[in-house]
Amino acid sequence: MAKNVRIGILGGGGILGAHAPGFMKLRDRCAVVAVAEPNAARHARVRELLGDDVRLYGDYREVLALDDVDAVDILLPHSLHMPAAIAAAEAGKPVLTEKVMARNVYECDRMIEACERAGVSLTVCHDRRYHGHWMALKEVVDSGCLGEVFYWKLDHNQDVLLPEGHWIRSHDALGGGAIMSCLTHQIDALRWYGGEVASVTAMTKVLPERMEGETLGVIAARMASGALAQLSINWFTRPRSPEHALWYEMVQACGTRGEAYTMSGRGTFLRLHDDSDADSVARWGREALKGFVPVPSGRWGGHERCIAEWVKSLRGEEAQITTGGRAVRGTVEVAEAAYLSEHGGRTVTLPITPVPRGEAR
Ligand SMILES: NC(=O)c1ccc[n+]([C@@H]2O[C@H](COP(=O)([O-])OP(=O)(O)OC[C@H]3O[C@@H](n4cnc5c(N)ncnc54)[C@H](O)[C@@H]3O)[C@@H](O)[C@H]2O)c1
Incomplete structure (x- = not known):
């Protein structure tokens, strides 16, 4: 090269x-x-x-x-x-x-x-895996200071409306709707932070005046670790101003010894439930025992x-x-499994069988 x-x-x-x-x-x-x-x-x-x-x-x-x-x-x-x-x-x-x-x-x-x-x-x-705030949460989770993480919550809200004829409005060009297009940011982060997903149950809602695929999607997932995860996307929320900030992305991790979250535009925050882990208290500071404290993070974009x-x-x-490619393939698999869940009205266990688009399983 x-x-x-x-x-x-x-x-x-x-x-x-x-x-x-x-x-x-x-x-x-x-x-x-x-x-x-x-x-x-x-x-x-x-x-x-x-x-x-x-x-x-x-x-x-x-x-x-x-x-x-x-x-x-x-x-x-x-x-x-x-x-x-x-x-x-x-x-x-x-x-x-x-x-x-x-x-x-x-x-x-x-x-x-x-x-x-x-x-x-x-x-x-x-x-997101390369963004300073999201990397700070990865550092927190990997440090073990949260104890056993039993719950993840990840949200993605924005307002996506493209003119008639734009490829994003086409189910075929997009590969589905908001879940495949953008909730995959959260699915990918969940897998990065919390390991592989074992099963998913999903619901979607199409607003046909906006696009062929779903504008709204909700996924309940069971992680291989045993933790539960809840992911949602809403591609039709208008307020963007800071005082009415429903236009955001968030990742929340709740563990037996602490909790942490990353919120777009705000940063990453951590609190510890108690001082039983002296190393964590030393690393993150005693203030983290009283309430959420900001976690230092790089200021670079992903x-x-x-x-x-x-x-x-x-x-x-x-x-x-x-x-x-091999690390990220599983992210697409979770999104595809969510569609299988919605279409079949059932919980889908991973892995799923790969089939070309449009071909019956
Ligand atoms: N990471 C993020 O936050 C983020 C945000 C937006 C988009 N994206 C991703 O970026 C990608 C592009 O999305 P976008 O929003 O820029 O879409 P876009 O429609 O604005 O841009 C796509 C471009 O591809 C061009 N194109 C179409 N056919 C082509 C061809 N045969 N040869 C060369 N160019 C061709 C189109 O003319 C268009 O300008 C998608 O994968 C999307 O999911 C990521």
Whole structure:
């Protein structure tokens, strides 16, 4: 791999706004040389974000054919993640793909297979795993100070309404609805913090005037550890102002010796129930016995850090990649199991059998 890694970006839509600054901060280590974006109305913004030298193409396959692109970052609609990742692997280019990895586990497996066959890496940009606040909660949980964590609660609320014809409104392009698209942030975090999910029971609600897939989803999960988890997504909540902050993401962990939470925009907080664990009291401070205290966390954003680690890995440097394809596949599996639960009106035990989209189990 060239020392100054040459990157091609596939898709120049909304999320490029989070990826481009990450690459621009690393200009001495990598260069985004090409972007594939068929919508010409978006080209001016692409140049604004990445500079005038970036070459623009109309389709992702044109960028995959370029000899001076070493690795690609996939920012495409979900239905294109698998075909683009397979084509990239066949072209010998390591892949970073935005979440969700793909529309189901079958597609994840094809991506993993293709990248392993070609000997290129496959990384999923599940940005929360790289965000300072979310990493602080991971540190708290892994320190053991919460004792046995018996309950997890994870919420994701926002207002997602795209114009008629946008791929996010299509069940097929999205791979479902809000659960597959965005509750996968929480599912992925739950698996990262609390280990694997053993079974799920789910309910969803479609609001057909907004999109084909579900706008609302609720999952009750039993963890392999025995803990219970509750996850919810609401893609139709309006208030965004701080004083009426229903537009948020939250992860809460309750354990036998303490509890902790991360709330978007606020940070990560911890309290200890008692002083029986002297090491935890020494580490987090006696104030944590009286009430929630802020946990020190890095101020970096998840996309930026994920990109920085990915670029390190491309350069052969030591990198903290926690979201390889094999690690993240299970996140898609939990979301798919939630759909099976809703459709069958039953609890679904994992693992599930991978089948191509549209094929009966
Ligand atoms: N991590 C997050 O918080 C977050 C937030 C938003 C989106 N995302 C993810 O980012 C990805 C992209 O979402 P988005 O919001 O940017 O969508 P978007 O619709 O804004 O952008 C997708 C772009 O892909 C382009 N495209 C379509 N077909 C193409 C082709 N054949 N070749 C090249 N480009 C093509 C479209 O023209 C569009 O501009 C999705 O995986 C989504 O889930 C993640």
